[in-house]
Amino acid sequence: MAYDKELAAAIKAASLAARLCRKVQKALLQSDVRSKHGRNKSPVTVADYGSQALVSFVLQQEFPGEFSLVAEEDSIDLRKDGGGEIVERITKLVNESLTSDGSYGVSLSSEDVLKAIDSGKSEGGSQGRHWVLDPIDGTKGFVRGDQYAVALALLDRGNVVLGVLACPNLPLTSISVAHPHSPNNEVGCLFFAEVGRGTYMQLLDGSSTVKVQVSAVENPEEASFFESYESAHSMHDLSSLIAQKLGVKAAPIRMDSQVKYGALSRGDGAIYLRFPRNGYREKIWDHAAGSIVVTAGGVVTDAAGKQLDFSKGKYLDLDTGIIVSNQKLMPLLFDAVRASLAEKAKPQP
Ligand SMILES: Nc1ncnc2c1ncn2[C@@H]1O[C@H](COP(=O)(O)O)[C@@H](O)[C@H]1OP(=O)(O)O
Ligand SMILES: [Mg+2]
Ligand SMILES: [Mg+2]
Ligand SMILES: [Mg+2]
Incomplete structure (x- = not known):
C-alpha cells in the first residue's frame, strides 16, 4: 500500500537488470572483467555497470524529480583512456534491454549511460528516501558461472521499507547441501518484500508468485547453514566452530551473494553466518534487500545481537559479523556465536 508504486518499479528495474546479467553471464568473455583501481581486488564486469545504469535509468523514469541512489559502482575507470570500447558495449547492452522491454521508447548515448551509473553516488543517511543498489x-x-543477485532496496528515514532480490541462477526448488546448484532444475527467482507485508517469490518473468516463510525449525540438529563460497569473505573456520557448538549436523551450504538471504527466506536452510576478515567494512547495498526479504519469520543481527542500522550512510557500523536465523533458534545461535568468539580470542597455549 504505502510503497506499492516503488515496489512495482523496483521489481521492474531488477528484472530487467537480471535479464541483462543473464545474457552477459552466458557469453562471458575475460575481457569483460576488470579489476577495480587498486583499492581492492574485487572484479567488476560490463554486467555490473549495465545493471547499475539500467536500474538507475528505470527508477529515474518512474520517479522524476527527487531521486537519491546509493549504489556500488561508479564510472571512474570507464572514463579513463581505453574505456571507450567497454562503454560502447555497456551502452549496447542497456539499449537492447530497454528495447526488449519497450516501455520507454528511448535510446541512450554513452554519456547518458555514464551519467546513469554516476547518479548512484548518494551517501544515504537517516533523512528522506534513498534507493540502495548492488547491481551484481x-x-x-x-564470473565463475555460479550464484549472484541484483539487490535493490528502498530506505525511508533510515529504515529498509522494501527490497527486491533477483537471483537468476537460483533453482526454483529448494537447494540443499547435497544439491547446491541443481543444474537440471529450472533456475531464476525473484524475491520481494515490503515492510509488514511478508515476502514473496516469483519467476524472473513475473509469473507464479508464492508467499514464502523462513524455516521454523527449532532443533539445531535439523538445521543447515549458509555461508560465503569465498573463504576470503567470511571465516569458514569460525562458522564451523559455531555450527559445532550449536549441534548442527549438516555441512555448510556455500554460495555467493545475497542469494543466501533469498534461499533462507523460503526455508532452504535455517541459518546464515557471515564473519568477514578483520578490517572489512560492510556496505549497506550488501544487506539492505536481503535483510528485509528474511523478515518473514527471520531475524538479522550483528554478532552482538544488535539490529543492522542502515541510517549511517553507505557503511554498516557493526560488531564482528552478521547472523541470521528464525526467532526460535536465534537465542541458541547467539550463545554459540559468543562462546566461539570468546574461544577464538583466547591466546593459544
Ligand atoms: N574481502 C571481502 N570480504 C567480505 N565481503 C566482500 C569482500 N570483497 C567483496 N565483498 C562483497 O561481499 C559480498 C559477497 O559476499 P559472499 O562471499 O557472501 O558472496 C559481495 O557483496 C562482495 O562484493 P560484490 O558485490 O562486489 O560481489
Ligand atoms: Mg563489487
Ligand atoms: Mg556488487
Ligand atoms: Mg555486493
Whole structure:
C-alpha cells in the first residue's frame, strides 16, 4: 500500500537488470572483467555497470524529480583512456534491454549511460528516501558461472521499507547441501518484500508468485547453514566452530551473494553466518534487500545481537559479523556465536 508504486518499479528495474546479467553471464568473455583501481581486488564486469545504469535509468523514469541512489559502482575507470570500447558495449547492452522491454521508447548515448551509473553516488543517511543498489552482488560468483543477485532496496528515514532480490541462477526448488546448484532444475527467482507485508517469490518473468516463510525449525540438529563460497569473505573456520557448538549436523551450504538471504527466506536452510576478515567494512547495498526479504519469520543481527542500522550512510557500523536465523533458534545461535568468539580470542597455549 504505502510503497506499492516503488515496489512495482523496483521489481521492474531488477528484472530487467537480471535479464541483462543473464545474457552477459552466458557469453562471458575475460575481457569483460576488470579489476577495480587498486583499492581492492574485487572484479567488476560490463554486467555490473549495465545493471547499475539500467536500474538507475528505470527508477529515474518512474520517479522524476527527487531521486537519491546509493549504489556500488561508479564510472571512474570507464572514463579513463581505453574505456571507450567497454562503454560502447555497456551502452549496447542497456539499449537492447530497454528495447526488449519497450516501455520507454528511448535510446541512450554513452554519456547518458555514464551519467546513469554516476547518479548512484548518494551517501544515504537517516533523512528522506534513498534507493540502495548492488547491481551484481557476488561478482566473483557471476564470473565463475555460479550464484549472484541484483539487490535493490528502498530506505525511508533510515529504515529498509522494501527490497527486491533477483537471483537468476537460483533453482526454483529448494537447494540443499547435497544439491547446491541443481543444474537440471529450472533456475531464476525473484524475491520481494515490503515492510509488514511478508515476502514473496516469483519467476524472473513475473509469473507464479508464492508467499514464502523462513524455516521454523527449532532443533539445531535439523538445521543447515549458509555461508560465503569465498573463504576470503567470511571465516569458514569460525562458522564451523559455531555450527559445532550449536549441534548442527549438516555441512555448510556455500554460495555467493545475497542469494543466501533469498534461499533462507523460503526455508532452504535455517541459518546464515557471515564473519568477514578483520578490517572489512560492510556496505549497506550488501544487506539492505536481503535483510528485509528474511523478515518473514527471520531475524538479522550483528554478532552482538544488535539490529543492522542502515541510517549511517553507505557503511554498516557493526560488531564482528552478521547472523541470521528464525526467532526460535536465534537465542541458541547467539550463545554459540559468543562462546566461539570468546574461544577464538583466547591466546593459544
Ligand atoms: N574481502 C571481502 N570480504 C567480505 N565481503 C566482500 C569482500 N570483497 C567483496 N565483498 C562483497 O561481499 C559480498 C559477497 O559476499 P559472499 O562471499 O557472501 O558472496 C559481495 O557483496 C562482495 O562484493 P560484490 O558485490 O562486489 O560481489
Ligand atoms: Mg563489487
Ligand atoms: Mg555486493
Ligand atoms: Mg556488487
